[in-house]
């Protein structure tokens with residue numbers, strides 16, 4: 001079903017042909033989706049430490065892929081990341097995701113980043129909203145759905 005979405009995939013996290021992408025590959029282990037990542041110096045924020053935005057990206061992606069491989073087409077609506085330990089670059093990281101709940105359009109997912117010694121350095125929870133695959137196909141994402149959102153009229157977060 002999602003084949004047509006895969007054809008032009010330039011996803012920063014998972015595309016094999018995005019020249020600046022992370023090129024993640026995924027495996028399924030029962031109800032767990034898993035990937036591995038070896039961060040380099042180009043991925044750091046503080047010296048030797050993986051940038052926190054990339055930690056969130058890795059977690060977002062492994063959760064999204066759990067859904068994607070099951071042909072559940074979604075967008076991330078909300079993600080919360082708890083950074084418990086600094087994540088070093090230069091070591092093999094493991095990212096895992098599982099589903100927490102599936103109610104109507106809303107799917108809640110959990111993700112974790114695991115260091116080589118088994119320590120969970122970061123955890124994420126996220127809400128994904130199911131999308132119409134037709135609207136997600138290349139060039140047809142209805143960005144006009146954004147109209148009226150995120151404008152100056154919208155009150156800032158408190």
Ligand SMILES: CCCCCCCCCC(=O)SCCNC(=O)CCNC(=O)[C@H](O)C(C)(C)COP(=O)(O)OP(=O)(O)OC[C@H]1O[C@@H](n2cnc3c(N)ncnc32)[C@H](O)[C@@H]1OP(=O)(O)O
Nearest residue numbers: 005006009011060061064068075076077078106127129145
């Ligand atoms: C091969 C390629 C593989 C690629 C994998 C890529 C994975 C990448 C994952 C991502 O990072 S996606 C990019 C980041 N996310 C976005 O850009 C999403 C931006 N936001 C939107 O586009 C829209 O806000 C969104 C699609 C999430 C929802 O808009 P909709 O117009 O479809 O839904 P609407 O706002 O009407 O909300 C529908 C329902 O969900 C509820 N809802 C929305 N956001 C929610 C939220 N955060 N938590 C709980 N409920 C939420 C909302 O209240 C409402 O409830 P009711 O039906 O009861 O009225």
